[in-house]
Structure formats: structure tokens, C-alpha cells
Amino acid sequence: xxxxxxxxxxxxxxxxxxxxxxxxxxxxxxxxxxxxxxxxxxxxxxxxxxxxxxxxxxxxxxxxxxxxxxxxxxxxxxxxxxxxxxxxxxxxxxxxxxxxxxxxxxxxxxxxxxxxxxxxxxxxxxxxxxxxxxxxxxxxxxxxxxxx
Numbered sequence: 618x619x620x621x622x623x624x625x626x627x628x629x630x631x632x633x634x635x636x637x638x639x640x641x642x643x644x645x646x647x648x649x650x651x652x653x654x655x656x657x658x659x660x661x662x663x664x665x666x667x668x669x670x671x672x673x674x675x676x677x678x679x680x681x682x683x684x685x686x687x688x689x690x691x692x693x694x695x696x697x698x699x700x701x702x703x704x705x706x707x708x709x710x711x712x713x714x715x716x717x718x719x720x721x722x723x724x725x726x727x728x729x730x731x732x733x734x735x736x737x738x739x740x741x742x743x744x745x746x747x748x749x750x751x752x753x754x755x756x757x758x759x760x761x762x763x764x765x
Contacts, residue, residue: 628662646687662705667751669748678740679737682734683734685713692711695707703744706740713729
């Protein structure tokens, strides 16, 4: 694959935010929890692209657009938008798809008619050239020597 070529590899995780994830009053979930999901999405993207987990280097954009509470279901999505020799630029979104409704009862929730964007981000990951061996969707011709 040529440097810069977008292979449209995507990944998705859906997770329920628990009371354990709530960090602030009102069962508000810390934004870092969503960034952790983006890290998991990035790892899957790198495995699919390079056959290796790689390393997350930096975010150059993070926007928190709506609150997340314990009991909410969050879908975190990512895609590789640009590739270099070792770097991969990725874009991420997190949407609330089910919202907790503690105003109705302690266990009430509802499926949202439209997913609500709660976080968007862009970051860069690196897979060292020596670790790249192609992923499930990648070119297996440059597969690394198997480990003992």
C-alpha cells in the first residue's frame, strides 16, 4: 500500500458506562474514560492494518460535546484517515446510543432516536516498520518472522 493511501479500515466498540466509571457528581463520567475507548479502537485499527498493536503517540484534537453519565451506552468508532511509512492518522467519534433515565427510576434507560455525539477526536499512532506485518485485511507478503 502506498504511503498516504486510505484503506477505509474502521473499528467500533459499544460499552455501557457503569457506576464505577462515574467520577464526578451526578454520575458524570470522566472524559478520559472515552479517550480510553478510543485507545482500544486505535489498537484494533492498527492490528487490522499492520498486524501489531503499535503505539498511540498524540491527540491533536479532542472535543467534548455532551455529557456522559453512568448507565449510558457509548459507541466509539474510529477509522484510519492517513498512512505514512510508520504513522497512522485516525479520527474517532463517540456517540451516546442509550441514555440512562434516573429521573424516571434508578434502572430506567431509553434508546435515543438519534445517536448523540459526545466526543470527537483525531490522533496519530505509530507502528514501527520492523513490527509491520500486515493485518487480517492487509498484505501478508511482508509478514515478520514468526516468534518462537
